[in-house]
Amino acid sequence: MSGRSLPNRRSYAAPGGRPASPAPGGRPDRPDRPTRPGLASSGHCALRARSARLAPLATMAALIVLVSWCGPAGASLSRASTGSAGKIEAVGAENQYADVISQVGGRYVSVQSVINNPNADPHSFEASTSVAEEVSRAQLVVQNGLGYDAFMGKIEASSPNAKRQVLVVQDLLKVPSSAFNPHLWYDPGTMPKVAQAVAVALAKLEPSRSAYFKANAKRFDDSLKPWLSAIARFKAHYRGIPVAVTEPVGDYLLQAMGVRVLTPKSLQLAVMNGTDPSPQDISTQDHLISSRQVRLVVYNAQVTNNLTGTFLANAKKAGVPVVAVYETMPTPGYDYQTWMVAEVRAIQKAVLNKVSTLRF
Amino acid sequence: MNWYHALLAPGLFANPSVQEAAVVGALVAAVCGPVGMFTVMRSQSFAGHALADIASTGGSGALLLGLSPLLGFVVFGVTASGTMEMVGTHRRQGRDLVTGIVLGASLGLSALFLYLTATSQTTTGAAVTILFGSIFAVTSSTVWFAVGVGGAALVLLGLLYRPLLVSSVNPELAAAQGIPVRLVGLAHMVALALAVALSALTIGAILSTALLIGPAAAALYLTRSPGRAMVMASGVSLVVTWIGVALAYDSYDWLPSHQGWPVSFFVVLLVLATYALARVAVWRRVGPRRRKAVPAGAGWRGER
Numbered sequence: 033m034s035g036r037s038l039p040n041r042r043s044y045a046a047p048g049g050r051p052a053s054p055a056p057g058g059r060p061d062r063p064d065r066p067t068r069p070g071l072a073s074s075g076h077c078a079l080r081a082r083s084a085r086l087a088p089l090a091t092m093a094a095l096i097v098l099v100s101w102c103g104p105a106g107a108s109l110s111r112a113s114t115g116s117a118g119k120i121e122a123v124g125a126e127n128q129y130a131d132v133i134s135q136v137g138g139r140y141v142s143v144q145s146v147i148n149n150p151n152a153d154p155h156s157f158e159a160s161t162s163v164a165e166e167v168s169r170a171q172l173v174v175q176n177g178l179g180y181d182a183f184m185g186k187i188e189a190s191s192p193n194a195k196r197q198v199l200v201v202q203d204l205l206k207v208p209s210s211a212f213n214p215h216l217w218y219d220p221g222t223m224p225k226v227a228q229a230v231a232v233a234l235a236k237l238e239p240s241r242s243a244y245f246k247a248n249a250k251r252f253d254d255s256l257k258p259w260l261s262a263i264a265r266f267k268a269h270y271r272g273i274p275v276a277v278t279e280p281v282g283d284y285l286l287q288a289m290g291v292r293v294l295t296p297k298s299l300q301l302a303v304m305n306g307t308d309p310s311p312q313d314i315s316t317q318d319h320l321i322s323s324r325q326v327r328l329v330v331y332n333a334q335v336t337n338n339l340t341g342t343f344l345a346n347a348k349k350a351g352v353p354v355v356a357v358y359e360t361m362p363t364p365g366y367d368y369q370t371w372m373v374a375e376v377r378a379i380q381k382a383v384l385n386k387v388s389t390l391r392f
Numbered sequence: 393m394n395w396y397h398a399l400l401a402p403g404l405f406a407n408p409s410v411q412e413a414a415v416v417g418a419l420v421a422a423v424c425g426p427v428g429m430f431t432v433m434r435s436q437s438f439a440g441h442a443l444a445d446i447a448s449t450g451g452s453g454a455l456l457l458g459l460s461p462l463l464g465f466v467v468f469g470v471t472a473s474g475t476m477e478m479v480g481t482h483r484r485q486g487r488d489l490v491t492g493i494v495l496g497a498s499l500g501l502s503a504l505f506l507y508l509t510a511t512s513q514t515t516t517g518a519a520v521t522i523l524f525g526s527i528f529a530v531t532s533s534t535v536w537f538a539v540g541v542g543g544a545a546l547v548l549l550g551l552l553y554r555p556l557l558v559s560s561v562n563p564e565l566a567a568a569q570g571i572p573v574r575l576v577g578l579a580h581m582v583a584l585a586l587a588v589a590l591s592a593l594t595i596g597a598i599l600s601t602a603l604l605i606g607p608a609a610a611a612l613y614l615t616r617s618p619g620r621a622m623v624m625a626s627g628v629s630l631v632v633t634w635i636g637v638a639l640a641y642d643s644y645d646w647l648p649s650h651q652g653w654p655v656s657f658f659v660v661l662l663v664l665a666t667y668a669l670a671r672v673a674v675w676r677r678v679g680p681r682r683r684k685a686v687p688a689g690a691g692w693r694g695e696r
Contacts, residue, residue, distance in 0.1 A: 149512070156510035298650035306517025308526045310644045310652035311409035312401075318408070336514040337521070339529045 120237050123166050125175035125184050126154065128217045128361040129201070129226065131368045133174055136230045136248045140241055144170070147181070147360055153335050154359045155304060159183040170196060172233050174226065177202025178214035197233045204229055212280065212297060215359070219284035220260055223368060227252045255369050262376045263289050270383055276320045278340045279303045279332035282357035285375060286330065294320050303332075309339055321346045328352060328382040333391070334359040353382035355389050362392040401642045409528045410641055413594075413655070416530055416538060417633035420590045420603065423542045425626025426549050427587035428608030429618065430580055433560045437609075439476060439581065440601045442491050443588045446472040448597035449498040451522045452505035455515060461522055462537055465592050469585030477578040502597075525596030525656045527637065538590055545586035552579050557618055594633065595656035603629055606663035610670035632662035 119142040124130025130145035137143065144166050147154045167173060167184065168191030175184040177200040188198060201216050202209075204225050216222050231249035235242035267290035275291050277283065280300040286293055299313035320326050321343060329347045331340065333356040347354050355378045361371050371392070378389035404410055431440050450468025451461035479490070502522070509518040520526065530538075549556070559566035559573045560580075567573050584604075591600035607628035611621040636658035643653040 151514060152512055153510060153514050153516050155516065158507070158511060296650065298644075301649075301651065303516060306520055307651070308517075308520060308524075308640075308654050309528055310650065311407045311413070311528045311641055312403065312644050312652075313650070314409045314528060315403075315407050334514045335516045337516050337529065338526075338531050342531065 120172065120234060121170050122172040122174070123170040125173070125181040126217070126360050127363065128368050128371075129174040129176070131361055132223055132226050132252065133172065133230050135252050135367070136227050136245055137234055138244065138248055140238060140244070141172075141234065146184070148363065150334060150358060150360060150362050154180070155335065156306070157181075157183065159187060163187065164191065167191065168193065171237055172197050172199070172230070174199045174201065174230065176200075176214060176216055178207065178209065178211060178216070180214040197236065199226070199229050199233060201226055212301065213283050215281045215284065217368075218282050218357075218372075220256070220263060220288050220372075222284075224253050224256065256372075259369060259372045259376065262373060262380075266290070266376060266380055273383060274320075274326045275328050275330055276317060276326040276343075276352075277330040277332075278343055279335050281332045281335070281359055282330050282375070285357075285372075286379075289376070289379065294326060303335060303337070303340060306337070314339065317343060318346060321352055322350045324350055324352060326352060328379065329354045330379070331356050331390075332359065333357065351386065353386045353388045355379050355382050356391060358392065366392065400638055401645055404638060404641050407641070410637060412530060412532070412535060413527045413637045414634060416527060416535060416594060417637060418630055419538055419542045420587075420594050421626050421629035421633055423545050423587045423590055424604045424629045425607065425611075425624075426622040427545060427580075427583050428604040428625050428629075429612065429622045430549070430556060430560055431584055432605060432608045432612055433618075434577075434580065436580075436584070437601065437605045438491070440584055440588060440604055442476065442495055443469050443472055443581075443585050444592060444597050444600045445495045445502075446498045447585070447588055447592055447600070448502045448522055449505065451592065451597055452502045452509065452518065455518050455522065456505045456509045456513070458513075460534055460537065462534055462541070462589060462593050465589035465597065466541055466586065469589050470582055473581035473585040474578065477574070477581045520654075521596075522592075523596050523598045524654060525592065525594050525599070527594045527655050528640075530593065534593070538593060541586050542590055545583045545590075548579055548583045548586075552576055556580055595659050599656050599660050602660045602663050603633070606667050607632070610667045613667075613670040613674050628663075628666055632659055632666060635662055 119140060120137060122130075122133045122137065122141050122143045124133050124143060124145045125147060127145035127148035130143045130148075133141060134143045146159065146163050146166070147157050163183075164187045167187045173184065173188065173196060175181045175198065188196070201222060202211075202214075205216060205219075205222060207216065227249040231245040234245045263285075267288075271290035273291050274294050275286060276295045277286070277293055277300060278295075280297075281304075283293060283300075295317055296313045299309055299317055301307075302309040302313065321329060329343060329352055331344060331354050344354060355375070357375060358371075361368060366374065374392055378392075381387045381389065431437055447465040447469040450464030450466075452464070453468070454461050454464025476491075506519050506522065509515050517526070521529070555566065555571045555576050556579070558569065559571055559576050563573050566576075587604055588597075588600050591603045595603055608621070608625040610628060611624035615621050615624060636655050639658040640652050640655040644650055646653075
C-alpha cells in the first residue's frame with residue numbers, strides 16, 4: 033500500500049492550457065484535438081475588410097478567438113475506452129479523497145482527482161469538460177458535499193450511469209446542510225468512515241477482491257493512529273488556548289485539538305465566500321492579533337486576499353506565529369496521514385516555540 | 393451609550409476600517425464632483441460608463457497579475473479614454489454601436505480574467521472586489537496611490553478649468569477663441585478615466601459611474617453656477633458615501649448572521665434618492681409646466 037502518489041494525476045485547474053500528458057502507467061495518449069479550419073482567419077478578414085476605424089474591434093475579436101482557441105474547452109477530446117486494463121476507475125473530487133481511494137483500492141483501482149491545485153481557491157473551481165468525461169466513466173466517485181463541490185452533482189446528473197457509486201462525505205457523516213464549515217476532511221472522524229465506505233463500494237464492484245480492500249481500509253485506519261495520538265497529546269497540554277483563523281478550513285482539526293477559535297464566524301465566512309468583510313470583524317481580528325490575545329494564526333494558504341495579507345503582516349509585526357492550512361492535500365510529498373501529522377506538528381511548534389510554518 | 397447609538401452602531405468612528413473608508417470616500421467625492429459636472433455638461437455619461445467597463449478589464453487583469461486593481465483601472469481607463477477621443481466620439485453616427493460592442497468585449501475579457509484568477513490563484517472574491525468594490529478592505533498603500541490619482545485628476549481640471557468650461561458650454565465659441573477643443577476634450581476624458589478608477593475602488597467598476605453622474609446631475613438640476621454645482625456635487629458624493637459606509641457598518645447588526653450588506657448597494661441607492669429629490673425639488677419650485685426648460689445642464693450644454 034504505497035498510495036503516496038496518484039496514478040495519472042493531472043492539474044485540471046490549470047487554465048488556458050491543454051491537460052498535461054498522462055503520467056507513466058496512465059492511459060494511451062489522446063489524439064490531438066481536431067483543428068477548426070478558417071475560423072480565426074475568416075473572422076479577422078471580414079472585420080478588416082470593413083474600414084480602418086474598426087481595427088481595434090477586429091483586434092479584439094481576433095484576441096477573443098485566440099483566447100477561446102487555447103482555452104480549456106476540450107469538448108472534442110476523445111480517448112480509448114479501455115485505458116487502464118481491468119482497473120476500477122474512480123474519481124475523488126478533492127485529491128485528499130482521491131488519496132484515500134487510492135490507499136484502499138491499491139493496485140486494482142485507477143484514481144483521478146478533480147481539485148488538486150494547491151495554488152488555486154477550490155471554492156471557485158469550475159469543472160471543465162474533461163472532468164465531466166472522467167466522472168461519466170468512473171465507477172466510484174467520492175465527493176465532499178455541503179456545496180463545496182456542487183459541480184460534481186451537476187456532472188453526475190448530466191451523465192447518468194446506473195452502475196456508478198457516488199459517496200458523498202457529508203451524507204456519510206450525516207452532517208446537516210446548514211453546517212457552516214464544509215472542510216470535513218480536517219475532522220479526525222471523517223476519513224476512517226470514508227475508507228470504510230470506499231472498501232464496501234469497491235467490494236461491490238469487484239467482490240473477489242473484497243478481503244484485499246477491507247484489509248487496506250483497516251491498514252489505513254491504523255496508519256491514522258500517530259495523528260490521533262498527536263492530537264490527544266496536544267489537547268492534554270494546551271486545551272483552550274486561543275487562536276485566530278483567516279477562514280474556517282482547519283476549524284474541525286482545531287476543535288479536535290481543543291483550541292478556541294476567537295475569530296468571528298462572519299469574518300471566516302466573508303473570506304471563504306469572497307464577500308466584502310464587515311469593518312467590525314476586521315477590527316476584532318486586528319485587535320486579536322496585534323494585542324497578542326491569540327497564540328497563533330491559522331492561515332488558509334489557498335484562500336487569500338488583501339485582507340488575509342494584512343492579517344499575516346500584523347501577525348508578523350506582533351510576533352504571533354502563523355500556520356498554513358490547505359483546502360487540498362499539498363503535493364508532492366504528502367499523503368493524507370503525513371499531511372495531517374505535519375499540520376498538528378506545525379501547530380504544536382507554533383504554540384511551543386513560536387515558529388511559523390507558511391508552506392508545506 | 394451615547395444618544396446617537398440608537399442610529400449608529402457603536403464603535404463606528406473608532407473603527408480603523410471605517411476611518412480609512414471615510415478618507416477614501418472623501419477623496420473620491422472631491423474628484424467626482426468636478427469631473428462629474430463636466431461629464432454631465434458634455435453629455436458624456438455613457439462614455440463614463442464605457443470607461444468603467446473597460447477599467448474593469450484592467451482591474452481584473454491587474455488582479456490576475458498580482459498587481460493593485462487600482463493600477464489596472466487607471467492604466468486601462470486612461471488608455472481607453474485616449475483611444476475613444478482619437479477614434480472620434482464626436483461622430484455621432486455609429487458611435488454607440490462601436491462603443492457598445494467594444495464594451496461587451498471588454499466585459500467578456502474581464503469575465504475571462506476573473507475566471508483565470510479564480511481557477512489559478514488563491515485569491516478569493518476577485519469578482520466582488522472588481523465589479524462591486526470592497527472599500528473596507530482597501531490597503532493603506534492603495535490609499536496613497538489613490539491620493540496621487542485623485543490629485544492628478546484635480547490638477548488637470550484646475551489647469552484647464554476655463555477652456556474646458558467654455559468648450560463644454562459652446563464648442564464653436566471655444567474654437568473661435570482659439571481653444572484647442574479636441575485636446576481639451578481629451579484632457580477631460582483622461583480626468584474622467586481617473587475619476588472612474590477612484591470610484592471603482594469604492595463601489596466597484598460596474599457601479600462607478602453612479603457616484604460620478606448622479607450627484608453632478610442632481611447638482612445641475614439645482615444650480616446653474618458651475619462652481620456651485622461642482623461643490624454641491626462633491627458634497628452630495630461625500631454625504632452619500634459616508635452615509636453608505638455608516639449604513640453598511642450598521643447592517644452588521646441587522647441580521648443574526650452578522651454579515652453586513654455591501655457599501656456599494658447603499659451608495660447607489662442614496663444616489664438615486666438624491667437625484668429623485670432634486671428633480672422633485674425643481675418640479676415643486678417651477679411647476680410641471682416649465683420643468684422641461686429648467687435642467688441646468690441643458691441650458692449650456694453645447695449641442696453639436
